[in-house]
Amino acid sequence: MTDSTGSASGRAPAVALTGITKRFPGVVANSDVHLTVRSGEVHALCGENGAGKSTLMKILYGMQAPDEGTIEVNGSPVRFKSPAEAIKAGIGMVHQHFMLADNLTVLENVVLGAEDLHGIGKRARARVRELAGATGLDVDPDTLVERLGVADRQRVEILKVLYRGARIVILDEPTAVLVPQEVAELFDTLRAMRADGYTFLFISHKLDEVRAIADTVTVIRRGTTVGTVDPSTVSSRQLAEMMVGSQLPSPETRTSTVTDREVLRVENLTLRTPDGRALLDSLDLVVRAGEVLGVAGVEGNGQTELVETIMGMRRAATGRILLGGKDVTRSGTLARREAGIGYIPEDRTRHGLLLTQPLWANRILGHQTRRPAARGALLDVAGARLDTERIVEEFDVRTPGIDVAAASLSGGNQQKLVVGRELSGNPVLLIASHPTRGVDVGAQAAIWDHIRAARADGLAVLLVSADLDELIGLSDSIKVMLRGRFVADADPATVTPEDLGSAMTGAGEVDAEGHLVVDRTEEGDKG
Incomplete structure (x- = not known):
């Protein structure tokens, strides 16, 4: 058991990586990395994009073999040739992007691929129910995953690795899509599981959260270990400096640049599924030149559909979309881009880049009819x-160089390429969907700076983000989205992430004008 502070310093190592080195053509991903994770602790791994975290975890999980160095699990040397061997040794990995089948039940998702453990009948169901208590998953195993919220989906992912016998769990950016209340629930789950002897490797860019949950933090920079610290003895700024050699950036925007000139107007926008269910329900919004309008919402409440409908990737059932006063409701995506819309998609690898193509070819995407990517036809x-x-x-x-494939760049550098491309050609509107998701504090600061500078030059920005600090810091105004509708407006000058989190889950109080009621009776006004 851990002591009252959660310390596991007296325990034997669950995982010990010693002198790990991994080389790829032209780059050393890991160089003499040392990492010791003690049994029954939450051990955070921090580092900027491209620092080597993912490669290190792939080595531990058996997806890649190290060129040099040794791995020990529970005191015994191992050399995994596949994830299956890592799973047999009690190591599980919960990936940042959920790997669940929406059309299958919780039970079917958990058992799929592990039928030989407990069969597919009563024993499997009993084992799933038993483990569900450890993760806090309080749903019927026969519930379809598509009916679960984001937090419960994540619990199912954790349940999957526990079902396969994992006692050491790698969590890759586990809070990326959670609201503050869900983060608190996840941390309660991790603390309870830690007390039961589970060990966690927690990969995150959110340093305040790292300091809240981790017993120990190891920082790697440029492929090598910088140091291991007790998070109670360092600040987030000190951790950021260890990671990237600079202070923790702030998204805060103080000076208003909002003008009266409308750039985007959406009127009565409705989008339906083939069976008539409303994905977007009578939405209205206006974004003006020099304004960042933020949209807050738990994932799956219509933000993706709103962005894709404005971009012309989906066709609205009713309503109008006007860009600079011109009706573009029936225009195609390319025509909307040519009219001045820049688009940072929520998933850069699916909608923003051709990973196998060189950087210069990716510069052309979405701009293939305009200079400098085209000359005439x-x-x-x-x-x-x-x-x-x-x-x-x-x-x-x-x-x-610009001839390397986009896939060879780290996530943060891929994102900076996309942002640079979309801010090129003097767009009048930027639709930024999770513009800094999964990027380190250095790349995050750079992207924020570019958005602020473009806003000051008159760019209108529609910002969708799961990072509520980012949303509050960058936005001039915020709309809260729930089940395809705007349910509240919030003032970034007074609202907190907790206020937004409550509104996003339907628990926030709204006044007669639709503004989120902010209660400051206990903590005093913000700012």
Whole structure:
């Protein structure tokens, strides 16, 4: 058992990585990395994008083999050749992007691929119910996953690895899509499981959360270990400095640049499924030049559908979309882009980049009919290459050159490339969907700076983000979305992440004008 502070310092190592080195052509991903995780602790692993965290976890999980170094699990040396071998040794991994089948039940998702453990009948069901208590999952095993909220889906993912016998669990950015109340519930679950002897490797960019849950923090920078610290003895700023050599950035925007000129107007926008269910229900919004309008909501409440309908990727059942006063409701996506919409998609690997293509080819995407990527009816490869060089320089995209494949860049550098491309060509509106998800504090600060600068130059921005600090810090006004409707407006100058979290789950109080009621009787006004 841990002591009252959660310390596991007196316990034997559950995992010991010693001198781990991994080389790829032209790059050393890990260089002499040392990591000791004690049994029954939450051990956080922090580092900027490209620092080598993912490679290290893939080595521990058997997805890749180290070139040098040793791995010990519970005191015994191991050399995994596959994730199946890591699972047999009691190691499980919960990936950042959920790997669940929506059309299957909780039981079916958990048992799928592990039928030989407890069969598919009564024994399997009993084992799932037994483990559900450990994760706090209080739903019927026969419930379809599509009916679960984000937090319960994550519990199902944890349940999957526990069902396979994991006692050491790797959590990759587990709070990325959770509201503050759900983060608190997850942390309660981890503390309870830690008390039962489970060990966690917690990978996160959110340093305040790391300090709240971790017993120990190891920081790696540029592929090697920088240090291991007790989070109770360091600040978030000190951790950030260890990670990237600079202070923790702030998204806060103090000076208003909002004008009276409307750039985007959405009127009575409704989107339905084929069976008539409303995904978007009579939405109205206006974004003006120089304004960042933030949209807050738990994932799955219509934010994705709103963005894709404005972009022309989905066709609304009713309503109008006006850009600069021009009705673009029936225009295609390319026509909307040509009219001046920049688009940072929520999933850059699916909708923002061709990972196998070079950076200069990715510069052309969405801009194939405009300079500098085109000249008349023909592509201008020389122009695209030259402008890619500019983006790499201005947006600090760290790459050996513009001819490398996008897949070879770290996530943060991929994102900076996308942001640089979408802010090129003087757009009038930027739709930014989770613009800093999964990027480190250095890349996050750079992206915030570019959005602030573009806003000051008159750009209108529609910002969708699960990072509530980012949403509050960057936005001039915020709308809260729930079940496809706007249920409240919030003032970033007074609202807190906890206030937004309550409204996003339907627990917030709204006044007659639709504004979120902010109660400051106990804590005093913000700011």
